Amino acid sequence: MSKSVPPPSVYPHVAAGWVLLCAGLAIGESRISGLGAAGDNDGLIAALCALGTTARKDKDGSWVIAGRGIGAIIEPGDVIPVGGDRWQLAALAGLLGSHPVFAVLAGVAVVGNNLPPVLRAAGARVQLPASGGMPMTIAGARDAVPIEISLATTDADIAVTALVAGLNARGTTRIAFAGAGLPSPLADGISVLRRFGAEISDTIEDGHRVIRLRGQPDLRCQNITIAGPLVIAVDGP
Template structure:
C-alpha cells in the first residue's frame, strides 16, 4: 500500500521510439535545502523551479511549523521569509515527513542545536528506516532523542539548550548524515569539523557558502575535511533550482534501451558528486552526449541527449563512484539487463537502507522478468541478456519506493512483454509528472485495475 493512499497499480508496455524533450522536475536535494536554508536565513529567499513532489512539500510544511513563512506563488515559484539561525519556534504539531529520508534527517539536524522539542513521523517506509545515523552525531551537540526500538520513527528530538561544536567523522558515505551535522553546527558556537572518507554530494556545502556561512573544504589523506564556523547570519538568496539528475536518469535510461529513441533532457545539474550514472552509461557504450554546458547558481548544468544504444556491454562499475549515483543503481540495473555480459556493482550497502532494500527489490523483480541476478550484502551482479532478449511479463513489488516503481516501468518499455508494479503511488514523492512526461515521449505507461 502506498504511504500516501490507496495502491496505484501500473503497467508499462513495449513501445516504439521515444522522441522529444523531457523537462524533468527540479532537483530534489537542492529543493529541500533551499527551503531549509531559506528558513534559517534573514530576509526573503526566492526560489524558482522548486520540485513540487510530496517529499519537498512535506519539508515546506515542516518549515512553516518551525515558524518560517513559506509561500507558493505557482509555477514552481516560492518564497521563504526566514527566522534566522537559532530562530526556530517549537512546533505545535507532529512533523510528518512522509516518505522523505532526506527531509527528516536534515530537519532533525537543523533543529538539534536549538532549545526546542519536536516529534517526527512519516509513512510506513520512512518509519522503518534507521535514524541512529543522525541521532548519534546530533547527540554530540547536546540533543537528546527518544524513538522506537532500533532508532525508528516516530521520534522526539529535544534540542540542545547549550550546543557545543563537534569534530565528527562520518562512518558511512551519506550526504544526509553529513548535511544534518553541518546544519546542527550552524547554531553551535565555534568551529565544527566534519570528515568524510568518501566524497558525497556537496549541495549543502555549496549552498551554505552561498547563504553567507563561513565554510571551507580541504581534501586530505583522511578524506574531505569540512570546517564550519557556527552562529553566522545567513542572508536570503535568489535560487534557481537545476533539474534533477536523479529524475533525468529515467528518460535517459529509457532512451538508451528503447529502439530508435532520441531524447533531449534540458538543464540537468551535473554536479560531479551527482553525475556518476552518466559516466557509467558512457562506459557501457551508451550514446549519451552533453550539449550547452554551462554554470548556473554555482552548479554545473548541461542539456543531455540520449539515443538508443543497441551494443551496451556489461562492466564492473567503479565502487568509488557509488556515492555519486547511489539513487541511480536501480535504473542502472535495468540498463544492465539489456547489456551483453555481467554488470558488477560493489560498495553499495547503502542501497539496503534506502526507502526499501533496493538490492533485494530490484533483484526479485528482475528475476521475475527473466533476468539472472546475484547479490551479497554490499554488491550485486546483473547478468545481461542483450538487446531484445529480456522476457518481461511479471508484476513486481515496488515496496513503497518511487525509484523501484519507475525502474520497472523503464524495463517494460524495452522488454518482450509488459511489466507491472503493484503500486506506483510513491512515484509522486519525487517525480509527480513521470507518467505524463514519459507518455509525451511515446511510452505506454498506464494505471491498471487493482
C-alpha cells in the same frame, strides 16, 4: 546575469531541499523559482513553516520564503511528518537538535543507528521506540555544541545531520571522510550554504576529505531559479 551552478548530486530534490532550508534560516525573503522541476518538496516547506518560516506561492509559480534567522526557530505545535525522505529526516533532526525546542518527527524513513548519538553529541536529548524506528522525539540543545566526527563516504545521512546541527553551534563543526570522496547530499549542501553566505571549507588533509563549518552565520536571502534537474541558477540577493 544568472550564474549556473551544477549541483554535484543527481538528486535534484536534495539540492532544492538545501536551498529551502537555507532560505528558511536566512533573514529576510528569498525567492525560489522552478521548484517543481526538483521533485516534491511540499513536506519540507510545511515543516519549515511549522518552525516559524513563512512561505507563499506567487502567481508565477515561484515561492517566497521568509526566514527568521539561525537560532530563531519556534517550537512546532504538532508532529512533523517526514514520510520516507531520509535527507529530510537527517536535515530536520540536525536543525531541531541544535535549537531549544521539543519536537516529534514521524514517518517511515529509516533512522540509522548513528543518528541519535550525533544529536546527543550536539547536546540534544533523543528518544526512539524500542524497535529503533519512528517516531523520533527530540529535545533540542539550549547551547548546541560543535561536532567533530570521522565518517565513511556512505554515511551521508549522518553527515547532513552534523552539518545542519553545526549551523547553530557556537564554534566550528568538523566532518572528516576517509579518502577524498564526498557524499552527493553533502556536496550539494556545501555549494548552497556558501551561496547563502556560510563560512565553510572543503579540503584534503592527509588523504581525508575535511569539511569545516563556522557556526551561527548570518545567512543572506537569495533569489534562486531551479533551472533543471542538474542546474541551479542563482540570480543574486
